Amino acid sequence: MTSLWTLVVKFESNEYRKLLSKANVELRRCGSGVSILSWRGAPDERYWKSLGLARLFETVWVAAELSSNRAAVSELFGSLSAEYGSVIDTQRNVDCYNFLINTCIQYYGFPVLNLLDVGCGDGLILRASAARSIRIVGYDLSAEIARVAQSRGLEVLSDAEFFSGAEDFDAVVGCYSMHYFVEPYSTIGFVSKHLKHAGVWAMNFHKNIMFDRFMGCLEGAEMRRIADFETNFGRVLVAGRAL
Ligand SMILES: C[S@@+](CC[C@H](N)C(=O)[O-])C[C@H]1O[C@@H](n2cnc3c(N)ncnc32)[C@H](O)[C@@H]1O
Incomplete structure (x- = not known):
């Protein structure tokens, strides 16, 4: 215990x-x-x-x-941040990363060459095999845990860089991060600026927490639902830029 x-x-x-x-x-x-x-x-x-x-x-x-x-x-x-890996089930999160990256690859009509990880934590995405041939960049609202990710070799965006996207990513993932439901409207706005026109954002909602409320935030926002489905990691939402 x-x-x-x-x-x-x-x-x-x-x-x-x-x-x-x-x-x-x-x-x-x-x-x-x-x-x-x-x-x-x-x-x-x-x-x-x-x-x-x-x-x-x-x-x-x-x-x-x-x-x-x-x-x-x-x-x-x-x-x-220093002990994060010992607090969570890291294999489950790595499996989720692989699932989300492969979902982006499936829904994006072109090769995924670069990908933004929103809520990157301490950089666990670097252990996902699906990430190997992709340029991965992270962002986390906690600058402290983002520094740990950086020290492990992950390229990380500052707040200012995250707030000013320029269609610079093919895909975005949110692994065990969006169910915290922190400033969802602005997060959706910033991600939509970073995504290329046909880009996709795949995210999971642990135990389906906040899934319905997040879907509500997409109404009238810069992004739209492409698909959603049940998985072992909670409901997964695939979103793209509003048409
Ligand atoms: C449970 S951790 C998951 C970290 C990493 N994705 C993983 O699976 O190991 C959630 C992380 O998401 C970050 N986070 C939550 N909401 C966020 C948001 N709207 N924008 C950026 N980071 C966010 C938190 O600061 C935290 O580091």
């Missing part, structure tokens, strides 16, 4: 004070009004739920109002 849990709550909120009053809880870091706490020992899911926390993934629980908050997601993955 895991004995170290990560809890994300608003800095100096009631939940923060209640949790920190416990002997087994430590403040790991805080920034942008968000605090990352470590809970040692047996989990107490009932107590966490009573405080308004929900499980995000594996050993990570987050205050519900922070689960799609850019600063909170950035702090969380920044704090996990």
Whole structure:
């Protein structure tokens, strides 16, 4: 049984004070009004739920109002950046990357020569066999985890570069990143600027979380649904630029 849990709550909120009053809880870091706490020992899911926390993934629980908050997601993955590979099931994510890249290849009518990975984390895409003959570039809203990806050899876009695309990618993937639903409208807008006219964006929605809401964001946006289907990685959406 895991004995170290990560809890994300608003800095100096009631939940923060209640949790920190416990002997087994430590403040790991805080920034942008968000605090990352470590809970040692047996989990107490009932107590966490009573405080308004929900499980995000594996050993990570987050205050519900922070689960799609850019600063909170950035702090969380920044704090996990050095140990990220030991927190997730890396093989499952590599398999998902292979699936998403192959989906792009299938739906794009031309050879995929370059591909943008939105929510690249620590650069796991470099381990996907389907990525081998493609120029891969990553972007992550957490500059801290993106630096880890860069140190592993992944080319990474800065915020400014991500915000100013110029039809420079054949394809885009979002592997276990879009279900966080962080600033979906602007993310869709930036990705559409980076995609070539016939380019495709394949993304999975872990446990189908936020799939319907994300589809709703496509209404009237710069992108449209091409296809969606059920997979072992949750629902996969293939999107392209609006006609
Ligand atoms: C669970 S991790 C997955 C990382 C990597 N794709 C993998 O499979 O190993 C989710 C990552 O997506 C990033 N992320 C979430 N929403 C994002 C968005 N809208 N734009 C950029 N990065 C995002 C987070 O900061 C985090 O690093």
